[in-house]
Amino acid sequence: MTSTDRPSERAIAAAEAHSAHNYHPLPVVVASAEGAWMTDVAGRRYLDLLAGYSALNFGHRNRRLIDAAKAQLERVTLTSRAFHHDRFAAFCTELAALCGMETVLPMNTGAEAIETAIKTARKWGYRVKGVPDGQARIIVADNNFHGRTITIISFSTDPEARADHGPYTPGFDIVPYGDLAAMEAALDAGAGETVAVLLEPIQGEAGVLVPPPGYLAGVRELTRQRGVLFIADEIQSGLGRTGKTFACEYEGVVPDVYVLGKALGGGVVPVSAVVSSAEVLGVHRPGEHGSTFGGNPLACAVALEVIAMLRTGEFQGRAAELGEHLHRELARMARGGAVEEVRGRGLWAGVDIEPSRGTGRQISERLMDRGVLVKDTHGSTIRIAPPLVIGKEDLDWGLDQLRAVLAQ
Numbered sequence: 263m264t265s266t267d268r269p270s271e272r273a274i275a276a277a278e279a280h281s282a283h284n285y286h287p288l289p290v291v292v293a294s295a296e297g298a299w300m301t302d303v304a305g306r307r308y309l310d311l312l313a314g315y316s317a318l319n320f321g322h323r324n325r326r327l328i329d330a331a332k333a334q335l336e337r338v339t340l341t342s343r344a345f346h347h348d349r350f351a352a353f354c355t356e357l358a359a360l361c362g363m364e365t366v367l368p369m370n371t372g373a374e375a376i377e378t379a380i381k382t383a384r385k386w387g388y389r390v391k392g393v394p395d396g397q398a399r400i401i402v403a404d405n406n407f408h409g410r411t412i413t414i415i416s417f418s419t420d421p422e423a424r425a426d427h428g429p430y431t432p433g434f435d436i437v438p439y440g441d442l443a444a445m446e447a448a449l450d451a452g453a454g455e456t457v458a459v460l461l462e463p464i465q466g467e468a469g470v471l472v473p474p475p476g477y478l479a480g481v482r483e484l485t486r487q488r489g490v491l492f493i494a495d496e497i498q499s500g501l502g503r504t505g506k507t508f509a510c511e512y513e514g515v516v517p518d519v520y521v522l523g524k525a526l527g528g529g530v531v532p533v534s535a536v537v538s539s540a541e542v543l544g545v546h547r548p549g550e551h552g553s554t555f556g557g558n559p560l561a562c563a564v565a566l567e568v569i570a571m572l573r574t575g576e577f578q579g580r581a582a583e584l585g586e587h588l589h590r591e592l593a594r595m596a597r598g599g600a601v602e603e604v605r606g607r608g609l610w611a612g613v614d615i616e617p618s619r620g621t622g623r624q625i626s627e628r629l630m631d632r633g634v635l636v637k638d639t640h641g642s643t644i645r646i647a648p649p650l651v652i653g654k655e656d657l658d659w660g661l662d663q664l665r666a667v668l669a670q
């Protein structure tokens with residue numbers, strides 16, 4: 263439907279011919295990017311209101327992060343964990359401090375870190391809690407998104423993510439997200455076997471669903487009482503996006519385990535981590551878990567700069583302030599009738615478009631034609647999550663384009 267030029271068309275056709283079709287990208291072919299803007303192969307500019315699902319919280323090619331990466335590229339990039347390297351200790355120390363925790367286990371992608379958290383919780387259950395071997399259970403929420411591995415999609419409730427991938431990994435109990443009574447019932451039903459509750463403090467892929475007030479604090483209290491680990495998947499919600507370092511902070515909640523990813527790599531390299539106490543992560547012994555690339559020097563150098571940037575509070579402050587503006591503007595659109603519901607915190611919004619205006623995909627394509635890139639999810643919902651470095655004028659311009667598209 264959209265107006266693509268010749269170079270873009272050629273690149274898209276070649277990609278279609280030689281790649282698996284596990285994505286359905288918007289027909290834009292990016293050639294370069296800076297800050298909140300991307301430029302395609304024909305020289306057209308687009309405002310990025312997706313920010314790589316929050317992997318680009320600090321914007322495209324953030325100068326500090328590029329400089330840190332370049333400096334590290336000139337020294338050493340990869341050692342494997344067979345040897346120590348001189349950025350590793352600083353990375354673990356600084357990340358633990360940012361999280362108010364003791365111990366870090368670095369991986370690369372979010373899914374790997376979630377797998378690591380699951381392995382950790384099970385092992386902690388057997389070694390520390392005394393759960394009978396092979397019986398450990400983990401409670402998760404419906405509509406969750408924690409990644410794409412076999413084990414993770416085994417406890418997905420999204421048929422698209424799950425179908426045709428069985429046999430599935432057992433050991434997970436699914437409860438409705440936001441329902442504290444259901445959580446309590448599941449914890450009581452699994453007393454003795456339940457080792458962890460794994461939740462997104464805000465469900466991103468599900469459409470930026472914020473749980474009811476008191477839910478996270480209630481889960482924290484229930485899990486504390488029962489000696490069950492609370493694992494917060496802050497891969498998308500964490501590291502500034504919501505206006506705080508962690509979305510859990512909105513309810514004064516400190517989980518037992520943080521799972522981090524996306525923005526931790528500064529939009530430069532994949533970096534993820536499980537962060538917890540020495541007791542919990544202490545269950546791992548040499549040879550029992552690992553990753554060739556996890557905690558590599560380049561990853562550590564970039565992530566160290568990310569952590570230093572977060573320590574200033576500047577990005578969290580920006581997300582809170584601009585986020586308030588974003589949500590005020592979206593609420594105004596909702597009063598106009600074109601938008602049914604808006605959810606989110608900080609510079610993060612799930613926007614349910616009134617269905618007669620088009621599907622989320624159609625709205626995304628029309629926005630693309632006007633130079634704005636967003637991503638749809640679940641029918642008529644679009645997600646807005648710009649880089650936290652976006653200028654207020656640019657954000658307003660992007661919102662003007664959304665208004666224009668919705669008025670069509």
Ligand SMILES: *Cc1c(COP(=O)(O)O)cnc(C)c1O
Pocket residue numbers: 315370371372373374376407408409410462466467495496497498499523524
């Ligand atoms: C993106 C995401 C993941 C998976 O991260 P990958 O790096 O894509 O494996 C897990 N949990 C949440 C909440 C996410 O948003």
